[in-house]
Amino acid sequence: MKSRRWVQIGFFLFIAAIAVNHGLTEAGGGISWIPNASLHAICPFGGVVTLYTYVTDGLLIKKIHESSLILMGLVLFLSILVGPAFCGWVCPLGSIQEWIGKLGRKLMGKRFNNLIPNRADQILRWLRYLILIRVLMVTAQSVQLVFSAVDPYYALFQFWTGEVAISAIVVLLVVLGLSLIVERPWCRYACPFGALLGITNLFRIFAIRRKPATCIGCKKCNAVCPMGIEVSTTTKVRDLRCITCMECTSDAACPIPETVELLGGKPNEN
Numbered sequence: 474m475k476s477r478r479w480v481q482i483g484f485f486l487f488i489a490a491i492a493v494n495h496g497l498t499e500a501g502g503g504i505s506w507i508p509n510a511s512l513h514a515i516c517p518f519g520g521v522v523t524l525y526t527y528v529t530d531g532l533l534i535k536k537i538h539e540s541s542l543i544l545m546g547l548v549l550f551l552s553i554l555v556g557p558a559f560c561g562w563v564c565p566l567g568s569i570q571e572w573i574g575k576l577g578r579k580l581m582g583k584r585f586n587n588l589i590p591n592r593a594d595q596i597l598r599w600l601r602y603l604i605l606i607r608v609l610m611v612t613a614q615s616v617q618l619v620f621s622a623v624d625p626y627y628a629l630f631q632f633w634t635g636e637v638a639i640s641a642i643v644v645l646l647v648v649l650g651l652s653l654i655v656e657r658p659w660c661r662y663a664c665p666f667g668a669l670l671g672i673t674n675l676f677r678i679f680a681i682r683r684k685p686a687t688c689i690g691c692k693k694c695n696a697v698c699p700m701g702i703e704v705s706t707t708t709k710v711r712d713l714r715c716i717t718c719m720e721c722t723s724d725a726a727c728p729i730p731e732t733v734e735l736l737g738g739k740p741n742e743n
């Protein structure tokens with residue numbers, strides 16, 4: 474879907490510009506017309522990890538700003554409406570994994586996305602929930618931003634500043650390397666924020682729906698899904714992994730118009 478590509482590129486460049494300008498400003502340089510905010514200040518997951526401390530003590534954990542709480546609220550509201558569109562359209566780490574995945578698809582051919590056995594995939598997809606629970610618990614106990622030590626999102630834009638832990642750079646390199654053999658490995662198996670947003674797929678107002686009456690069972694919708702969801706076997710996608718990328722609704726995927734759509738209300742079984 475071309476419009477999504479351009480939105481992803483736009484957000485990637487916007488966030489990269491802010492991150493680089495912040496680093497330059499800290500070093501005494503910086504460009505006045507580019508916003509000067511730290512990556513932590515524009516990360517909605519910062520709002521999630523500080524929420525417990527904020528509610529119980531009225532305090533933000535170190536390095537987190539109130540802007541993170543506002544962004545968290547906006548992203549959660551959007552997710553309740555249309556699901557985790559933040560992951561599919563905005564998150565630069567998700568975008569770069571997808572772009573590397575396109576190269577991987579060319580290099581690996583049919584082996585791309587097929588090297589991890591189904592059983593292992595089904596088990597591994599719960600790992601991100603364990604990570605979410607662990608990050609929330611340790612952050613609440615320590616009142617420190619513990620996740621930044623392994624956060625590939627932070628490492629992606631700050632690796633050149635000397636402020637990033639080696640462990641985060643290693644995680645970033647592993648994620649980018651794995652993106653050559655499996656689509657969005659961090660999103661599928663490890664991202665705690667994606668795990669949280671994914672829960673909204675169970676009750677989101679506008680959902681991805683398939684009309685069985687017009688579906689011809691070609692399974693092209695399954696093939697384009699970056700999260701490995703079998704759209705062709707459901708009438709309403711409730712899978713926790715859906716990132717509302719809308720690839721399955723595109724005319725380039727499903728050959729029958731209006732068979733897979735983003736719709737509110739009750740599922741159309743006709």
Ligand code: SF4
Nearest residue numbers: 698715716718719721
């Ligand atoms: S089900 Fe559709 S919208 Fe959801 S992740 Fe897969 S392709 Fe994207």
Ligand code: SF4
Nearest residue numbers: 688689691692694727
């Ligand atoms: S691409 Fe369209 S016609 Fe083909 S299986 Fe999916 S919903 Fe059915």
